Amino acid sequence: MTELLIALAIGTLTACGLYLMLRRRSFPVILGLSLLSYAVNLFLFASGRLAPGQPPIIGASAAPTDPLPQALVLTAIVISFGMTAVLALLSLGAYLTTGDDRTDTDDAA
Amino acid sequence: MTPLLIAPVVLPAVVAALTLLARHNLALQRSASLLTSAALLALAVALIGQANLGPQPYFLGNWPAPFGIVLVLDRLSALMLTLTAALALIVLIHVITTGWDKRGHHFHTLFLFQLMGLNGAFLTADAFNLFVFFEVLLIASYGLMVHGGGAARLRAGGQYVAFNLLGSTLFLFALATIYAVTGTLNMADLAQKLALLPPADHALIRVAAVLLMLVFAIKAALVPLQFWLPGTYANAPGPVAALFAVMTKVGAYALLRFGTLVFPPTLPATGSLIADLLHPAALLTMAVGAIGVLGATHLPRQIAFAAIGSMGVLLLAVSAFAPTSTTAGLYYLLHSTLATAALFLIADLARSHRGGAIAALFMAAAVAMVGLPPLSGFIGKLLLLDALRAPLPWLAILLSSLLTMIGFVRTGSALFWHPQAQPEAAKTNPPATTLIATAFCLIALAALTLFAGPLTAWLAQVAQDLHHPNAYIAANGVGS
Numbered sequence: 001m002t003e004l005l006i007a008l009a010i011g012t013l014t015a016c017g018l019y020l021m022l023r024r025r026s027f028p029v030i031l032g033l034s035l036l037s038y039a040v041n042l043f044l045f046a047s048g049r050l051a052p053g054q055p056p057i058i059g060a061s062a063a064p065t066d067p068l069p070q071a072l073v074l075t076a077i078v079i080s081f082g083m084t085a086v087l088a089l090l091s092l093g094a095y096l097t098t099g100d101d102r103t104d105t106d107d108a109a
Numbered sequence: 110m111t112p113l114l115i116a117p118v119v120l121p122a123v124v125a126a127l128t129l130l131a132r133h134n135l136a137l138q139r140s141a142s143l144l145t146s147a148a149l150l151a152l153a154v155a156l157i158g159q160a161n162l163g164p165q166p167y168f169l170g171n172w173p174a175p176f177g178i179v180l181v182l183d184r185l186s187a188l189m190l191t192l193t194a195a196l197a198l199i200v201l202i203h204v205i206t207t208g209w210d211k212r213g214h215h216f217h218t219l220f221l222f223q224l225m226g227l228n229g230a231f232l233t234a235d236a237f238n239l240f241v242f243f244e245v246l247l248i249a250s251y252g253l254m255v256h257g258g259g260a261a262r263l264r265a266g267g268q269y270v271a272f273n274l275l276g277s278t279l280f281l282f283a284l285a286t287i288y289a290v291t292g293t294l295n296m297a298d299l300a301q302k303l304a305l306l307p308p309a310d311h312a313l314i315r316v317a318a319v320l321l322m323l324v325f326a327i328k329a330a331l332v333p334l335q336f337w338l339p340g341t342y343a344n345a346p347g348p349v350a351a352l353f354a355v356m357t358k359v360g361a362y363a364l365l366r367f368g369t370l371v372f373p374p375t376l377p378a379t380g381s382l383i384a385d386l387l388h389p390a391a392l393l394t395m396a397v398g399a400i401g402v403l404g405a406t407h408l409p410r411q412i413a414f415a416a417i418g419s420m421g422v423l424l425l426a427v428s429a430f431a432p433t434s435t436t437a438g439l440y441y442l443l444h445s446t447l448a449t450a451a452l453f454l455i456a457d458l459a460r461s462h463r464g465g466a467i468a469a470l471f472m473a474a475a476v477a478m479v480g481l482p483p484l485s486g487f488i489g490k491l492l493l494l495d496a497l498r499a500p501l502p503w504l505a506i507l508l509s510s511l512l513t514m515i516g517f518v519r520t521g522s523a524l525f526w527h528p529q530a531q532p533e534a535a536k537t538n539p540p541a542t543t544l545i546a547t548a549f550c551l552i553a554l555a556a557l558t559l560f561a562g563p564l565t566a567w568l569a570q571v572a573q574d575l576h577h578p579n580a581y582i583a584a585n586g587v588g589s
Contacts, residue, residue: 033274044284105344
């Protein structure tokens, strides 16, 4: 049951994230990227198999959880947090200099 | 295990932090980053000597692989480190002589962090660590891309960041799938575990392999994932675009590394899957590049499309996954990085000066880029034609070269020959010091041509190492 819930959550987050990323304004794009990064963080977390209530130490229980995906998720969270902040600032800069938050560029220029 | 191996990552990181402290003293920042780049070049040349003795590991924190992170230096890593350091030095000279670093904040800090990320990506033997170094080089490149500001640049920068963030997410999905199947992310360990994979897991690993290739294809600007490149390169500051010439090569490096070590054509799970996908994409990339060069109305945009075309040629060589074509590809990689950089530096100068000296430099760089004799582009393409004896690659290489040549001839005559269209002030030459960097670039191209014989002999050894990765795997010390 937990597996199904996690899988559905990842799928919904990814679908919403991708949909929002394809918008023409930068605010939904940033939201979409955030949702995508939540989805991938959950996915990374689940890659070590779900073992609720078990310690991450071999020998302490019959089926210990894998500690490495948790470390990977921490790294991924920090990186995606920083990157989203950079993108938000860039978009804010573009919005303040040009007066609108379109994400497309004028390719002739 | 030699501590020298970690120096290309640690040195720029430390100096970058120090340049932040000296942010009100441009002269100090400039000398710090010049000295660091020169030291990195010397270090890279020393590391080539080390790599010739066989792959060398560096275990971070002395943790054994696959539990800790390992850096492994082999001939290919040493080659890429040298190319990066040489290009960095050239770009830095251009930046300092033209004063680009005065037009915004923290240029040198970002530049050094970018070098740290590039060097780390070339050295690491751990797939997750590769992701981390990708992020380091990307976040520095975001800052460099919008250096100097301006509406068009900020908007193009936003697109570039969004595209690459999507790439990073895909990278994590791929890595998580690989970890879920194999339980390791050390590249050498993966190579051994994947070979023994039960057939039930083959489908998952194929999905992960294709996802990973997609990520590297985004970096390498392979069609249909090239859309971020023209806008980014054309709107980035000239010298930054020149430095970015090595960024697409990171993608090519990763494709080559994973395609020979982790997912070699002999692996039962993936087989020729990667080559089958890369080959047509590379041919299309050459076509899109050539047509873009013909259609571009601005010089930086035209060079960006020429860069896409050259990535097509390079990845065509990579997609054959054979020692002779890899040798040709590596030679072309060195050449196309320097030629693209030279053209971007010239385009930067040609914004305000279109005198005889600039015209001559443009012609030399364009000749190199197109692949006409006598410069190294010709030798690179000749080596590749010799390695890939099939009608379609020949047709694609020759036709795209012809179209690229027509495009550059038209630009050259419109920019430098059309006397009535030029304001009088534009027909001057820039100060001689600003030409030094471009001259170095062209000298390097000439050196590639002159020493093509010994160089390709050494590159053949690099290709042999790649296609027989046993020594690389053994250097990691992972049990079989």
